[in-house]
Amino acid sequence: MSLEITSEARSHGGRQLVVKHASSATGTDMTFSIFLPPQAGNGGNLPVLWYLSGLTCTHANVTEKGEYRAACAEHGIVFVAPDTSPRGEGVPNAEDYDFGQGAGFYVDATQEPWSQHFRMWTYVTEELPALVAAEFPVDIDRQGITGHSMGGHGALTVSLRNPGRFRSTSAFAPIVAPSQVPWGHKALAGYLGPDEQAWRKHDAVALIEDGARLDELLVDIGTADPFLEKELRPELLERACDAAGIRLALNLREGYDHSYYFISTFMADHIRWHAERL
Amino acid sequence: MSLEITSEARSHGGRQLVVKHASSATGTDMTFSIFLPPQAGNGGNLPVLWYLSGLTCTHANVTEKGEYRAACAEHGIVFVAPDTSPRGEGVPNAEDYDFGQGAGFYVDATQEPWSQHFRMWTYVTEELPALVAAEFPVDIDRQGITGHSMGGHGALTVSLRNPGRFRSTSAFAPIVAPSQVPWGHKALAGYLGPDEQAWRKHDAVALIEDGARLDELLVDIGTADPFLEKELRPELLERACDAAGIRLALNLREGYDHSYYFISTFMADHIRWHAERL
Numbered sequence: 359m360s361l362e363i364t365s366e367a368r369s370h371g372g373r374q375l376v377v378k379h380a381s382s383a384t385g386t387d388m389t390f391s392i393f394l395p396p397q398a399g400n401g402g403n404l405p406v407l408w409y410l411s412g413l414t415c416t417h418a419n420v421t422e423k424g425e426y427r428a429a430c431a432e433h434g435i436v437f438v439a440p441d442t443s444p445r446g447e448g449v450p451n452a453e454d455y456d457f458g459q460g461a462g463f464y465v466d467a468t469q470e471p472w473s474q475h476f477r478m479w480t481y482v483t484e485e486l487p488a489l490v491a492a493e494f495p496v497d498i499d500r501q502g503i504t505g506h507s508m509g510g511h512g513a514l515t516v517s518l519r520n521p522g523r524f525r526s527t528s529a530f531a532p533i534v535a536p537s538q539v540p541w542g543h544k545a546l547a548g549y550l551g552p553d554e555q556a557w558r559k560h561d562a563v564a565l566i567e568d569g570a571r572l573d574e575l576l577v578d579i580g581t582a583d584p585f586l587e588k589e590l591r592p593e594l595l596e597r598a599c600d601a602a603g604i605r606l607a608l609n610l611r612e613g614y615d616h617s618y619y620f621i622s623t624f625m626a627d628h629i630r631w632h633a634e635r636l
Numbered sequence: 637m638s639l640e641i642t643s644e645a646r647s648h649g650g651r652q653l654v655v656k657h658a659s660s661a662t663g664t665d666m667t668f669s670i671f672l673p674p675q676a677g678n679g680g681n682l683p684v685l686w687y688l689s690g691l692t693c694t695h696a697n698v699t700e701k702g703e704y705r706a707a708c709a710e711h712g713i714v715f716v717a718p719d720t721s722p723r724g725e726g727v728p729n730a731e732d733y734d735f736g737q738g739a740g741f742y743v744d745a746t747q748e749p750w751s752q753h754f755r756m757w758t759y760v761t762e763e764l765p766a767l768v769a770a771e772f773p774v775d776i777d778r779q780g781i782t783g784h785s786m787g788g789h790g791a792l793t794v795s796l797r798n799p800g801r802f803r804s805t806s807a808f809a810p811i812v813a814p815s816q817v818p819w820g821h822k823a824l825a826g827y828l829g830p831d832e833q834a835w836r837k838h839d840a841v842a843l844i845e846d847g848a849r850l851d852e853l854l855v856d857i858g859t860a861d862p863f864l865e866k867e868l869r870p871e872l873l874e875r876a877c878d879a880a881g882i883r884l885a886l887n888l889r890e891g892y893d894h895s896y897y898f899i900s901t902f903m904a905d906h907i908r909w910h911a912e913r914l
Contacts, residue, residue, distance in 0.1 A: 368860065369897035422701050422896070428904070582646065618700070619647035626706070 361493055364389070370427040371396035376417065379489065383481040384444035385474060390486065391417040393427055397434035398495050405500035405636035406436040406490065407629065410482065410509030410516075413541070414460045416441050420506070423618035429626040433633035436496050440486055442508065444475040456541050457548055463536070464512035465560050467549035476549060479560075483516055502526035502632035506621055507585070508545075510577075511536055514562035514595075518570040526635035528576035528628050530621045531583055534595035535563040541589050566598040574605040576631050578624045580614025639771055642667070648705040649674035654695065657767065661759040662722035663752060668764065669695040671705055675712035676773050683778035683914035684714040684768065685907065688760065688787030688794075691819070692738045694719050698784070701896035707904040711911035714774050718764055720786065722753040734819050735826055741814070742790030743838050745827035754827060757838075761794055780804035780910035784899055785863070788855075789814055792840035792873075796848040804913035806854035806906050808899050809861055812873035813841040819867050844876040852883040854909050856902045858892025 365376040372395040381388040397404055407430070409420055417439045420426070430437045443449075443462030450471040452458030462478035491498045503524045505513035510532020517527040536542020537557045546557040558564035579592050586592075592608055599606040614620040643654040650673040659666040675682055685708070687698055695717045698704070708715045721727075721740030728749040730736030740756035769776045781802045783791035788810020795805040814820020815835045824835040836842035857870050864870075870886055877884040892898040 367893055367895055367897035368858070368891040368901075370901045374897055425703050425706070425900075427900070428703070580646070613646040615645055617645055619645035619652055622703075622705070623646075623648045 361489075369393070370431040372398060372427065372431055374421065374427065376421070381444070381481060381485060383477045383485040386444040386446050386449055388441055388444065388481065388486075389417055390438060390440040391421040392439075392490065392494060393430055393437040394494065395431045395434050395436065398436065403495050403497035404434050404436050405502065405633075406438060406496040406498070407632050407636075408482070408501065408503040408505075408513070409437060409439045410464060410503070410505030410512035411439060411442050412505070412507030412509050413442070414455050415509075416460070419618065420621070423622060424625055425622035426625050426629060429629035433629060435629060435633060435636065436494065438486070438490055440482055443478060449475050457544055461508065461545060463508060463542075463545040463549060463560070464515065465546070465549050468556070469549055469551050472549050478512075482512065483520065500525060500636045502528075502636055504528040504530070504628055504632070505532065506530040507590075507616065508533055508541070510534075511542070511560075511562065514575070515560050515565060517572060518562060518565040519559065521571065526576075526632045527572055528631060530577075530624065530628070531579045531585070531590055531616055532562070532577060532595075533589060535561055535591055537561045537564060538594065539589045539591060563594045563598045566602045566604065571602060572604055574607070575599065576607045576628060578609045578611055578628070580611045580616065580620045582613050583616045583620070585616055639767075647671070648709040650676060650705065650709055652699065652705065654699070659722070659759060659763060661755045661763045664722040664724050664727055666719055666722065666759065666764075667695055668716060668718040669699040670717075670768065670772060671708055671715040672772065673709045673712050673714065676714065681773050681775035682712050682714050683780065683911075684716060684774040684776070685910050685914075686760070686779065686781045686783075686791070687715060687717045688742060688781070688783030688790035689717060689720050690783070690785030690787050691720070692733050693787075694738070697896065698899070701900060702903055703900035704903050704907060707907035711907060713907060713911060713914065714772065716764070716768055718760055721756060727753050735822055739786065739823065741786060741820075741823040741827060741838070742793065743824070743827050746834070747827055747829050750827050760790065761798065778803060778914045780806075780914055782806040782808070782906055782910070783810065784808040785868075785894065786811055786819070788812075789820070789838075789840065792853070793838050793843060795850060796840060796843045797837065799849065804854075804910045805850055806909060808855075808902065808906070809857045809863070809868055809894055810840070810855060810873075811867060813839055813869055815839045815842060816872065817867045817869060841872045841876045844880050844882065849880060850882055852885070853877065854885045854906060856887045856889055856906070858889045858894065858898045860891050861894045861898070863894055
């Protein structure tokens with residue numbers, strides 16, 4: 359696979375790259391960012407933390423606002439942030455911020471006109487890890503995954519369906535039960551069709567109910583998050599983890615909202631938590 | 637004066653506000669951001685660090701990308717970032733990124749059509765400090781100032797011309813001698829007219845040559861900054877400080893560029909340095 363480094367900057371002792379490549383999964387060019395901490399120059403392979411972004415975002419939001427580089431430099435962790443959907447001419451879109459481009463929901467769409475390009479599941483679970491492992495000094499036996507909102511949903515479902523692949527899984531304000539909330543209902547129906555049975559493989563709470571297991575999870579959510587009660591519903595995850603014996607550290611953060619002001623506040627905590635497990 | 641808080645978010649234990657107000661200095665609405673660290677709720681007044689931004693920027697660039705909140709929360713410092721010029725309908729502009737809106741250069745323009753609104757010197761040295769002191773819990777006896785590029789020029793000249801006002805002065809990749817470089821030549825001629833004598837009050841190196849003094853300065857510049865040799869010319873500041881007995885800590889940072897990837901890397905160092913003096 360050929361990569362084009364579209365930007366590169368020294369930061370926090372390491373290198374912040376933005377990379378473009380032709381994706382076979384989506385049939386489009388895809389862009390992701392990757393931070394290589396200072397330790398990447400030392401010859402060995404480093405643990406990698408995947409960050410899946412939320413609705414409307416590209417790689418750029420967390421890259422600019424996430425405040426992850428200082429902590430990744432401290433702990434020697436590579437940080438990779440993919441886009442949230444295919445984009446560009448010839449890629450279908452919707453008028454809505456919560457469906458279509460910028461809202462891939464980390465599924466392989468089965469419905470027209472989405473099924474040709476909206477294959478973010480395959481992209482983030484197969485193509486991108488293989489590409490990063492081939493081209494950068496990462497130790498693929500030491501992976502962690504996290505994400506925000508729709509990307510928190512992505513992190514949870516990707517980890518639950520790939521047991522043993524990730525040593526650590528966390529999320530910021532995740533959608534935990536998309537089948538049961540408006541954002542998820544719309545996206546799963548639109549990409550996967552009306553059969554709700556097909557949605558369960560893309561619903562963290564349903565996956566746990568159906569037997570998927572992780573040892574532990576770290577989740578932070580702000581109490582002033584405007585989507586808390588209608589879209590995020592952390593109590594559903596709490597109940598499912600309780601019933602399944604999954605250790606869930608659920609931190610409700612007083613007064614924090616859904617923005618990168620919230621994420622950046624707790625990013626270093628999450629990276630430290632992942633580092634302890636990587 | 638009446639303030640409108642246009643956005644507010646909890647972050648790093650404090651509050652990040654964006655504030656709009658009618659400015660008598662510029663005759664326009666002006667917007668600035670202010671971070672109140674967690675200690676702001678304790679009843680006392682806190683030291684304040686002013687951050688002046690560079691060409692093309694608004695308050696938003698450093699607010700989103702500057703990574704200052706963790707360090708300000710640690711040290712209990714209020715952080716204020718004004719806009720770089722007046723803006724809006726009825727405000728003159730130029731086609732260029734380095735003149736007109738987004739490029740006020742922290743002067744009071746004397747030339748038409750700029751002189752009516754482009755009064756950033758008065759705004760940042762008089763109106764904004766008075767407003768912030770009246771409306772927020774800041775201790776105006778404990779002020780520090782910093783800035784980036786054009787805003788580094790602003791920080792240096794504002795501090796040099798207001799002896800005793802700031803306990804600490806630093807800059808990221810500052811324009812140190814605008815009279816001698818293309819960006820500054822264009823701006824000072826455009827706003828102040830062709831008489832180069834008038835420029836000396838807005839040129840840090842000239843101010844030092846003309847007798848202005850500070851005890852010490854902290855300056856960081858990246859060696860891969862594309863503007864280093866043509867626009868920034870730190871050797872001119874070094875020579876002037878040497879001759880004047882000003883202690884200049886000039887850190888040339890290997891491989892860093894002019895962007896917020898550079899600024900954010902060294903922001904915590906600068907805030908710690910200011911905190912020791914505030």
